[in-house]
Amino acid sequence: MLDQVRVQAREFRRIAADPLLFTLLIIVAGLLVVFILFPVVRVLTLPRLEHWREFVSRPALLQAAIHSLVMMALSTTTATLVGFLFAYGLMRTQMPLKAFFRTLTLLPLISPPFVTGLAFILLFGRRGLFTYSLLGLDLNPYGWHGLWMAQTLAFFPVAYLTIAGVLRSLDPALELAAQDLGASGFRLFRTVTLPLLTPGIASAGLLVGIFVLADFGNPMLIGGNYSVLATEAYMQVIGRYNTEMAALLASVLLLPSLVLFLVQRYIMEKRSFVTVTGRPSALARKPAPWYVTWPLFGFCLAVSLVILAIYLVIVLGAFSKVWGVDWSLSLRNFQYTIFRQRDLYNSVRFALSASVLTAVLATLGAYLIERKRFLGREVLDFFTVLPAAIPGTLMGIGYVLAFNQPPLELTGTAAIIVLSMAFRTLPVGYRNAVSALHQIDVAIERASEDLGADSLRTFVHIVLPLLKYAFFATLIYTFVKSINTLSAVIFLISPGNVVASASILGLAEHGYWGQAAALATALIGLGLLSVLTFRLIAGRRARLFEL
Amino acid sequence: MKGMWRILVGFAVIALVAGMLVPAQGQPQRLMVYGAIHETEIAKMLEAFTKATGIPAEFIRGSSGELVARIKAERASPKADVKLGGPADSHEALALEGLLMPYIPPESKNIDRRFRSPLHYWHGFYIGALGIAINKPRFDKELKPKGVDYPKTWEDLLNPAFKGEIVVANPATSGTAFTFVATQLQRLGWEKGWEYLTALHKNVNHYTRSGAAPANMAATGEFIIGIAFGHDILKPAKQGYPVMLVYPPDTGWEIGAVSIIKRGPNPEAAKKFVNWVLTREAGKLHTEISLRISVRPDVSVPEGVIPISQIKLLKNYDLSWAARERNRILAEWERRFK
Numbered sequence: 001m002l003d004q005v006r007v008q009a010r011e012f013r014r015i016a017a018d019p020l021l022f023t024l025l026i027i028v029a030g031l032l033v034v035f036i037l038f039p040v041v042r043v044l045t046l047p048r049l050e051h052w053r054e055f056v057s058r059p060a061l062l063q064a065a066i067h068s069l070v071m072m073a074l075s076t077t078t079a080t081l082v083g084f085l086f087a088y089g090l091m092r093t094q095m096p097l098k099a100f101f102r103t104l105t106l107l108p109l110i111s112p113p114f115v116t117g118l119a120f121i122l123l124f125g126r127r128g129l130f131t132y133s134l135l136g137l138d139l140n141p142y143g144w145h146g147l148w149m150a151q152t153l154a155f156f157p158v159a160y161l162t163i164a165g166v167l168r169s170l171d172p173a174l175e176l177a178a179q180d181l182g183a184s185g186f187r188l189f190r191t192v193t194l195p196l197l198t199p200g201i202a203s204a205g206l207l208v209g210i211f212v213l214a215d216f217g218n219p220m221l222i223g224g225n226y227s228v229l230a231t232e233a234y235m236q237v238i239g240r241y242n243t244e245m246a247a248l249l250a251s252v253l254l255l256p257s258l259v260l261f262l263v264q265r266y267i268m269e270k271r272s273f274v275t276v277t278g279r280p281s282a283l284a285r286k287p288a289p290w291y292v293t294w295p296l297f298g299f300c301l302a303v304s305l306v307i308l309a310i311y312l313v314i315v316l317g318a319f320s321k322v323w324g325v326d327w328s329l330s331l332r333n334f335q336y337t338i339f340r341q342r343d344l345y346n347s348v349r350f351a352l353s354a355s356v357l358t359a360v361l362a363t364l365g366a367y368l369i370e371r372k373r374f375l376g377r378e379v380l381d382f383f384t385v386l387p388a389a390i391p392g393t394l395m396g397i398g399y400v401l402a403f404n405q406p407p408l409e410l411t412g413t414a415a416i417i418v419l420s421m422a423f424r425t426l427p428v429g430y431r432n433a434v435s436a437l438h439q440i441d442v443a444i445e446r447a448s449e450d451l452g453a454d455s456l457r458t459f460v461h462i463v464l465p466l467l468k469y470a471f472f473a474t475l476i477y478t479f480v481k482s483i484n485t486l487s488a489v490i491f492l493i494s495p496g497n498v499v500a501s502a503s504i505l506g507l508a509e510h511g512y513w514g515q516a517a518a519l520a521t522a523l524i525g526l527g528l529l530s531v532l533t534f535r536l537i538a539g540r541r542a543r544l545f546e547l
Numbered sequence: 548m549k550g551m552w553r554i555l556v557g558f559a560v561i562a563l564v565a566g567m568l569v570p571a572q573g574q575p576q577r578l579m580v581y582g583a584i585h586e587t588e589i590a591k592m593l594e595a596f597t598k599a600t601g602i603p604a605e606f607i608r609g610s611s612g613e614l615v616a617r618i619k620a621e622r623a624s625p626k627a628d629v630k631l632g633g634p635a636d637s638h639e640a641l642a643l644e645g646l647l648m649p650y651i652p653p654e655s656k657n658i659d660r661r662f663r664s665p666l667h668y669w670h671g672f673y674i675g676a677l678g679i680a681i682n683k684p685r686f687d688k689e690l691k692p693k694g695v696d697y698p699k700t701w702e703d704l705l706n707p708a709f710k711g712e713i714v715v716a717n718p719a720t721s722g723t724a725f726t727f728v729a730t731q732l733q734r735l736g737w738e739k740g741w742e743y744l745t746a747l748h749k750n751v752n753h754y755t756r757s758g759a760a761p762a763n764m765a766a767t768g769e770f771i772i773g774i775a776f777g778h779d780i781l782k783p784a785k786q787g788y789p790v791m792l793v794y795p796p797d798t799g800w801e802i803g804a805v806s807i808i809k810r811g812p813n814p815e816a817a818k819k820f821v822n823w824v825l826t827r828e829a830g831k832l833h834t835e836i837s838l839r840i841s842v843r844p845d846v847s848v849p850e851g852v853i854p855i856s857q858i859k860l861l862k863n864y865d866l867s868w869a870a871r872e873r874n875r876i877l878a879e880w881e882r883r884f885k
Contacts, residue, residue, distance in 0.1 A: 060885035127768040140711070142753050224753035227885070235756075238613035238720055240877060243620065322786050323767075340590060405623055412626035494626055495579040496605035506586040506608045510759045510779075515587070 005375065012374040021455055025374070028365050032383040034408070035423045039398030040254075040390060046401060047248035055248055064232040065252055068213060071144065071228060072256065075151035075212045080205040082152060082303060083159025089296035090160075091167040093288040096297070104304045105157040107311055110527035112484040112501045115520050116154045117221035118508055119310040120146070122317065129313065142224030150218045153306065155211050159204040166200030172285045179286065199267050206264035213257050214391035216487040221508075229253040230393050230487070237397070237491075247401070250394035261389035311524070317517035333518035340503060344522055347500040350414060351482035354421035358478040359471050361422070362429030367459055370437045371445070388427040392487030395420060400491050412494040420492055421482035428481075429474035432543075436470035437463070473544050476534045480527045578816040579626060580606035581614045583633030583722070584803070585759070588837050592631070595832055596823055602816045610757065611637045611722040618646055618808055628811035629820055634722040634801040636729075636870035638669035641806065643870065648809040652822035662802050662842040671802035672824050673839040676858045677727055678798065679704070680765035680773040680780040681791040690771070698772065700795045701731070701743070709750045714761040715774040716754060719877050722801065723758025723776055728876060729869040730799025734861055741879065748884055766790040776801070778838040781852060785838070796859040802866070803839065 016022050055061050086105060090098055108116060123130045124141050131137040141149075170193075178192045216230045223231065233249035236242045287293075317323050321330040337344065362384075369381050387395070399420050403410035410416040440463065448458040464471075486501045493502050500519055507516035534544055578596075582589035586608045593604040609617070611633030618630065618641060625646075630638065641647050647668045655663060655670060662671035679698055686697065695708045704713060716724035732740035752770060755761055759782075761773030766783035773780070780792040805824045807817045823829055830841040840848060840855050848854045869876075 058881070060881050063885070121769070125769055140752070220756065225885075235717075235719055237616050238610055240719060240874070241612070241616040241619055243616075322788070326787055336587065400620065404621065409624065411621065493607050495581070495607050496577065498607050503586060503608075510585050510757060510763070512585075512587065 008373050008375040008377065011372060015372060015374055018455060021368075021372075024364060025368055025372075028361065028368060029380060031361065032365075032380065035419055036383055036386055036390075036426075039395065039402040040386075042401040043247045043394055043398040044251050044254075047244050047251065051244045051248050054245070055252075060227075061232065061245075061249065064227045064229050064249070067144070067226055068229040068253065069256065071147060071151065071215075071219075072209050072212050074144075074148050075155065076205055076209040078148070078152040079156040079208045079212070080159045080201065082156040083161075083204060083208070084163050084201060085296060085299055086156065086160040086303070087163035087167055089293075089300050091164055092285070093293040093296055095293050095300070097301070101300050101304050104307045105160050106531065107307055107524075108154050109157050110480050110484070110531060111311075111524045112217075112486065112504055112520055115314055115524070116310060117150055117218045118513070118516070118520075119313045120150045120153075120222060122313050122323070122513070123309055124149075130309065141222055144223075144226045146222040146224070147218055147226060150222055151212055151215060153303075153310070154215070154218060155208045156303075158211055159208050162204035162207060163197070163200050166197060166203075170196055175285060185289070199270070203264050203267050206260045206267070209260045210257050210264075210389060213253060213260075214393070214487065216393060230391060233393050233397070234490075243397070243401070246397055250391065250397055253391050254389070254394055257391060258389050265385070314517050314524070315521055317513055318521040319518075320514065323513045323517075333514040336515045337518045337522055340519075343498050343500045343503045344519070346414075346497060347483045347523070348526070350418050350421060350497075350499060351479045353418045354425070354482045355475045355478035357418065357422040358425050358429045359474040362426055362474050363433045363464075363467055363471055365426075366430050366433030366437055367463060370434050371442070371463075384430045385427040387424050390424075392424065392485070395424060396488035396491035399488070411492070412497075414497045417489055417492050417497060417499065420488050421485060422478065424485065424488060425474075425478040425481050428477055432470040432474050432477070433467060436467050440466050469538050472534065472538055476530050476544060480530050483523055483526055576603065576813070576816075578602055578604040578813055578820055579628045579811065580604055580631050580820075581617065581627045581629070581808075582606045582608045582631045583611040583614055583637075584608075584631065584837065588833070589631065591836055592824075592829070592833060595829070596820060599823060599828070600819055602819065604816075604820070606631075610720055612720055615641060619644065622646060625808050625811045627808055628813050628817035629805060629807055631805050631824070632803050634726060634866075635664075635669060635671060635804040636725075636866050636873070637722060638804045638806045639664065639867055639870040640873065641808075642666075642668035646809055648807045648811075648814065648817075650807050650818055650821060652818065652825055654822050654825035657827075657845075658825060658842055664804075669804040669806035670821065670825055671804045671842045672830065673803040673833065673837070673841055674800060674855055675776040675778055675803060675839055676794055676798050676800045676855065676860060677723070677730065677774065678777040678780050679793045679795060680762045680775055681793065682765045682768045682771050683789045683791050685768050685771050697791070697793065698795075699793060701734075701797070703795075704750065704772070704774075705743075705746050707750070709772060711750070711752045712771040713747070713750045713774070714752055714755060714764050714770045714772070716758045716761060717756060718880055720756045721758035723779070724754070724774075725869070725873070725876075726799045726801050727774055728880060729872075730797075730861055730864065732876065733864055733868070734797050734799075741883065744880075745883060754884070762790070777853070777858075778840075781838045785851065794853065794858045797861045798858065799864060800858075800860050802842070 015025060086101065089095055090101060121141065122128060124139065126132065126138055126140055131139050174196065175188065175192055178188055183191060214230060216234065219226070219228045219231045227235070229249050229252060233246045233253070236246040236249060318333055319329050319331070320327050321332060365384050369377055369384065399416055400411060403416055445458050445462055448462050449455065453461070484501055486505065489499055490502055490505070493499060500523055504516050504519050507519065531544065580589065580593060589606050589608055593606055597603055614630055614633065615637050618625065618627070630641070638647065642664060649667045651667045652670065655667065658670060663669065681697055690708055693708060695706060698704050698706070715727060718725040718728045728744065731743050734740065735743055759775055759779040762775035762779040763783055764770045765773035766788035777792055777794060780790060784790050784792065805821055807814065807821060811817055827843060827845055830843045830846040833839065834841045834846055834849055838849055838852055840852065
């Protein structure tokens with residue numbers, strides 16, 4: 001223990017002797033403190049004792065907290081289950097249409113949050129295209145059950161990606177050994193595959209849980225009277241002008257989110273000890289039998305068709321004259337998109353700036369934290385990934401509270417929007433860079449240093465070229481997430497700095513569905529285009545959207 | 548050492564590019580507008596204002612409550628010049644906190660004094676009355692055969708046949724719904740008013756966030772009945788949705804106002820804007836695109852709109868009572884219905 005501290009202290013002295021490296025370290029640490037820690041602390045310290053008393057005495061607020069937990073339990077379970085079935089089906093069976101399924105699971109991840117909720121009402125609402133016009137059912141989706149379905153659809157891709165990643169990295173040798181020993185079918189799955197997968201599934205579930213807790217768009221649109229903490233905090237700001245209570249609710253929301261986050265981190269750290277057994281061997285597994293493949297295929301097909309319907313409805317809405325009344329094709333809705341092209345332009349501009357900022361900061365941070373053993377390194381590492389646990393609502397309120405007065409007066413500027421976008425996606429960029437660094441043997445860097453290069457020269461000539469795909473993946477990821485983000489940005493927009501996701505909310509709220517759909521279609525198109533560009537340039541050399 | 552500097556230069560270049568993508572802040576010539584009317588309407592109004600005066604303008608849209616919260620939060624250094632639209636009681640609430648700048652625009656002489664703040668903190672530019680939106684095909688198919696007639700009064704809405712078929716907004720977030728609740732409390736008195744709202748609650752499926760949403764939900768047939776401002780019901784009707792508008796007697800009303808935020812970045816442009824909003828031309832444009840009724844007698848009512856004189860408004864509806872009692876009303880509402 002003491003030895004470790006001594007080593008770290010020595011490393012720190014070494015960095016201090018390298019003035020540029022030292023400066024960079026101070027800059028990175030300073031940015032993390034100012035733009036992640038400070039806003040969170042501002043939110044946590046705003047409510048006073050009287051507000052906590054009020055919280056406990058108002059049943060409506062306590063209820064929102066309970067609802068948040070209930071939805072977390074329900075939606076997380078189903079989304080993880082659906083995600084698992086998808087992952088297993090796509091990775092372990094020889095079902096047809098795999099590319100189709102894979103593409104469709106990507107859609108919910110790259111589209112604005114309101115799209116799923118809105119399309120859900122249009123499809124499965126009381127006059128829904130599917131439930132009413134096709135099946136003649138009069139279903140009422142407003143409430144916890146509708147929310148449950150929408151969140152399951154919106155978040156299962158997160159679980160799918162995580163579990164698929166684990167399935168990919170599992171060494172088939174263990175399963176083959178079990179097969180040689182006579183285990184097969186469900187017995188093999190239960191005694192070997194599932195135990196190996198458990199940490200992956202648990203970690204997927206915990207990630208989904210964090211997303212469900214922070215979800216703002218879906219409860220807003222189809223929650224009906226079933227309010228949750230994220231929406232209730234927003235209501236407190238806009239309805240009662242009560243910033244303290246909103247900050248309190250956001251703080252309450254942070255607690256379970258942080259717990260899930262810490263447990264997930266713990267599991268992932270432990271898991272890495274188990275699976276680092278060398279590269280997955282090239283041995284081929286026996287494909288799953290037909291009675292596993294075909295039910296899974298049917299299931300994936302059904303879910304994929306629902307997702308496809310959701311996006312078709314949006315595109316249809318964008319191109320039809322009057323939703324539900326006049327289905328004739330028209331470009332009228334896009335005229336407004338062009339009239340308000342500034343919003344779209346702002347979205348692209350801010351997201352571009354944010355993606356450069358995130359990619360630079362994430363790469364630099366990962367290099368410093370991963371390769372230098374200085375004192376306080378774990379703390380820095382924790383701050384860098386912390387935004388993953390912070391609900392957007394809290395981040396938005398925190399930025400308003402932290403940066404509305406000198407010395408850092410940023411409210412009303414474009415910078416505050418760019419910064420919030422950049423720091424919210426920092427954890428993903430950082431993880432991209434760290435896992436890429438893991439694949440580079442330190443020996444290469446040591447060799448470079450032994451040959452006389454200093455650490456920055458090594459960074460530029462050795463590390464950076466090897467990190468370029470991770471860097472690129474972070475650029476695209478941040479861009480796509482940032483053009484769609486809403487829950488934090490909604491508190492930060494100002495005249496002249498409005499982004500498209502916020503105007504979609506404004507349009508949808510007032511029932512301008514066609515125009516909202518047109519703007520949403522433009523955003524989805526941009527997202528698809530970015531992902532396509534990435535695939536064309538990077539191919540399969542780097543992963544995108546794998547958390 | 549060379550490599551070091553190269554990366555620093557690279558960093559600086561990237562930062563510069565990022566910095567250029569973020570435009571220069573605070574051009575003083577731009578009018579900053581917080582708008583509570585619909586997205587498309589604000590955009591079109593500002594386009595016309597820029598054309599008329601040469602002053603460029605930017606806006607964000609939010610619900611009235613949201614904008615009031617923003618203006619309060621920014622009191623140390625206001626970011627916007629004017630608040631455009633939203634019921635007068637929200638402007639009155641800001642005036643009571645000392646956040647508005649009084650101004651007497653030349654056009655104010657053409658506005659009836661009932662439609663402006665006595666001290667010129669805010670000026671009304673439109674009037675809206677609450678109405679009931681009815682989805683005609685669904686009503687005729689599902690309720691007519693049971694012998695239920697179209698609701699004509701507020702009391703008609705208590706009919707158990709409407710259970711789960713009425714939508715109205717949440718008064719905490721929607722100026723429309725707050726006007727509705729305040730109307731019932733003033734029409735029937737505090738006790739009786741809450742009794743009415745409690746009875747109505749049994750028929751309400753849920754409370755939406757935006758005040759215009761119930762009109763659209765009735766228009767699409769998502770629900771049979773919605774409570775909203777008349778102009779919000781007429782809009783989907785004009786688009787071709789089969790929705791019917793009924794103004795019940797003793798209905799609540801709002802004055803939609805415009806006001807100047809104290810110490811905003813561009814007060815001269817703000818004054819020009821307020822005066823422009825009150826002109827006949829602006830009134831005509833706004834009425835045309837929004838179907839709301841102008842406060843100016845010389846702006847004619849658009850086709851299909853019922854003139855205010857034919858609507859039986861609740862007499863003595865007290866705006867400032869609603870503004871003063873806002874927190875008490877919302878707390879009671881939350882206690883009963885959440």
